[in-house]
Amino acid sequence: MSTDLLIILLLAMGAGWFWVSRRQVVSQSGIKGVRGMHSLPHYYGSFSALLTVLPAFILLVVWIGFEDSILRMLAAGYFPAERDANFNEQIALTQIKNVYQGIRAGEIAPWIDQAALAWARWVELSQMLKAAFVLGLGAVGGFFAYRQINPEFRARNWVEKIITIVLAACSLVAIFTTVGIVLSVIFESVRFFTMISPMEFLFGLKWNPQIEFGENAGVGVSNYGAVPLFAGTFLISTIALLVAVPTGLFSAIYLSEYASQRMRNIVKPLMEVLAGIPTVVYGFFAALTVAPFVRRLGESVGLDVSSESALAAGVVMGIMIIPFVSSLSDDVINAVPQSLRDAAYGLGSTKSESIRQVILPAALPGIVGAVLLAVSRAVGETMIVVMAAGLAANLTSNPLDAVTTVTSQIVTILVGDQEFDSAKTLSAFALALTLICVTLILNVGALKIVKKYREQYD
């Protein structure tokens, strides 16, 4: 039975128990009608429906979630006793799954065929059991609820309690997401660090991971020194900030202090447009227009410019971050109390004097926070660098060279064919761990700075 059908049946069962329970309480209440019941009739129905659908649905989700891992465990029992040096569990499982789905590629060892047949049997068994248990649980839940129905039963309170629990459970999704991110990244990173020492990773100057399985295995020596990647990220982010911070900050100052309401109403949405453009579009623009332009410009003055220069990627990333800096700065400047402005004007300051000497210093912590958030955004940006910056792990401070970044490498490594146990694939997780740590530190730092200095003049 397919999952869709199962869900529909479950909902139908829930609806059934709803009607039945509702009728039951109405008939039990007799002449007194609604006044004789603790809650309105539909609460009794809802109570039954909820007890039918919720536990069964949770069971269904858990079953689907863990089905595959259990099947994989069972399939491991079919692995041959003697394995040659190239044996890899992941690949074996993939082969079994492929055969199960009818894809036969290359030579299929007999144990794979057997395992695939067994897999098909287990899947069928699982579908049947799943349907039985889920619907069964639904029926039992509904019946149990039905037994509780009588006019004195405080249905509304129970229903509301269930609703509150559901709401609280939803708020746990955020926690589970974080836990998921942390576990999936740390798990694999630890495995990586058992193969490559953290010292080499953090301080090594050469980055060229090689493929370790398959035909090209072992060609060339792999190096996992991530410093060129850090340098590349740093270089591009710096260029981006050099573009974004002055433009964004001064735009914000002009818009909040000098511009007329009409100008604000036109310019602010336009700047928001810059923020809404997808990063893949920026990447395309960078690769198609900006990089060749920079190259031609450089060559016309006799400089040697790579066709995937850090400058091009950095400038376009800066354009993307401008509205970020601008809108955060705008909020911060507007938050400075009017009384300070009054004091400055009352003493005979010109507007620019009051901005430069009173308002900006007062707003400085917020602006620093905004800049840190912009840095975090730049560091985590992926598409622009993948499309416009290169893959060459160059350790350079010349913006006209091609560099690669942490995010670019993560994408490149994980998007190809993966062998889950090679150091190359695992290095992506180590990079991701570094990325998460850096962006978290920047964000927490930004929040702390803003909080600490805000107290000063509140």
Added chain:
Amino acid sequence: MTKSMMSPSKAAEKVAAGVQKRYAAERRFQRIGKGAIAVALAFLVILISTIVSKGAPGFFQYYVQLDVTLDPELLDPRKDQTVDSFFDGNPRKVLQTSVYELTGATGRKGKKEAFKLVSAGAQDRIRAMLLEDPSLLGTEQTIWFALDDDADSFMRGYISRETDEADRRLSDNQIAILDSLEAEGRIDYRLSDYLFTGAASRNAEMAGVKGAVVGSILTLTVTLLLAFPIGVATAVYLEEFAPKNRFTEIIEVNINNLAAVPSVVFGILGLAVFIGFFGFQRSLPLVGGFVLALMTLPTIIISSRAALKAVPPSIRAAALGMGASRVQVITHHVLPLALPGMLTGTIIGMAQALGETAPLLMIGMVAFIVDTPTSMLDPGTVLPVQIFMWADFAERMYVAKTSAAILILLTFLVCMNAFAVFLRKKFERRW
């Protein structure tokens, strides 16, 4: 007695002396501000005009008019006009006959070059025509077919006659054929019917966004169905029910942190957990939807909380005073009033999700999908990933198509954001 201070008249003198310089500084400062805004807007204008100028041609293609004899011997070998028969047929030969006749091509090389000028998709066109209307068998039809992308690029001027033949993708002979066809009026520049109906293809002239658009719609549906209820539920819980204790603080800090995590990391999460552990297939809109939902969740939660906060406490107090339970206060009073704000935040979150590429790349959506997905469990791709893939291809025509695809994506985004703004304006209340 204290020392006397500067007399007011002396002070006034000094002030007057310095005033001009200060006003000059003021003017400079204003100019810098205006300059910054001008720079930002200039970037915007350059970006948009580049995309539009490159994208507008992407909506058009060059077509060639061929006289085709729909020979039933070749096209309906089983002679029963069934679907199987048509698929057994040989429209390629029919086309070749037509092309050789029209261009007068001779010799193996000449014929091959002449045939190469027509799109490989022409054969599918013929077959599709017959499937729709089998009565066309045996007739002579004048049909417009798309030119092959190299020929198309030549017509647009990207491939130049002047380059050496060895370096060119078109031979002199092919160029001569095109010239003569054009002179006969058999070549036309018209609205591409491949862009919207075609799927991903290695042939640039046949490439279209239909598969990607459908994939995007499926993925976003999953995202919405997951993120909106969970996000609103979380916001309601945190805002209305949660006690102010350590645990609640942890959840709030968590959400703020998740909002700051780069999108790539969510892709890694999807790869490791949904594909690695739960065993889903790669490149499914379902998995993409899960990943994007987790990414959009913080945005929806934060904007929903703001919407809930904006509802005045006096309304809650009034409802409670009438004997409504807390859940009833929320469902009957607070939620309906906060709903427009929540919807606005959700639509904006969806618009961001529509443009996301990196996390979807990680869950395998870079695979080359030719068939349009029909359900969220069919492998598919999304529009931004399609753009990313096309951006890599070398043929010139892909530049136009990629830009056109970008314009389509931007149109969707503009519509969604405009709708969100409209909602906000319409339901804005001033308490």
Added chain:
Amino acid sequence: MDLVVDQATEQPEERAVNIEKTVGNVHVKNPRMRAENVQVYYGDKHAIQNVTIDIGANEVVAFIGPSGCGKSTFLRCLNRMNDTIDICRFEGRISMDGNDIYDPTVDVVPLRARVGMVFQKPNPFPKSIYDNVAYGPRIHGLVDSKAELDEVVEQSLIRAGLWEEVKDRLDQPGTGLSGGQQQRLCIARAIAVSPEVILMDEPCSALDPIATAKIEELIHELSSQFTIVIVTHSMQQAARVSDRTAYFHLGRLVEVGPTKQIFTSPQHSLTQDYITGRFG
């Protein structure tokens, strides 16, 4: 001054009731500033109607009246602070030394150096005490050397009665002081540019009685060197500190005269009603 304000001891024969004409002497000899036929509009609302009054040299003038009568608005006209409010429109003439300060060619920046302001809620800059007082002299270029600046800061703080309390912590933030000290800091800041007139907009309304007393004493000392115009909603304060008092009512200047006379035998019935507490 220890007037008992709620008993008018002398009753003039007739009290004026007409609100169109200001009662009492609006003009003085050698005025510092002169306002003539001033009208102020907030959008469509006619907030100040036809006010004419002189501000004399080295005197303390108090503006009193019920809430919303326009006294603060009029005060802000005297240093053109209302320019910062978009919907506010000014008509009429205010002159200083015979020159119309609202003339388009007049520079507002030097004007505000000559006519300083102290606000209702103390608003020191989030800078050090030293930098707060030094701000004015710095931007107007009044001093040429650090030593001169130190001098000016010290003198201003002494005159504001704050020096002894802060002389050892000049580099600490001004916002760290108590409310009363902050207000005296704001006064020191205003004095530092050597203005001719100091406008004070309810300077003590946010302060406790002890701080208030200190400031009132300060006003008394400062009046020998500066002209002070003070808006206050406390009649007792007006009676304590000012030489002349002007009573505003619904945007009009109803009566002006020597403080003692206003509070013992006002000539307008509205003034009489206000000071005896029948409204406001």
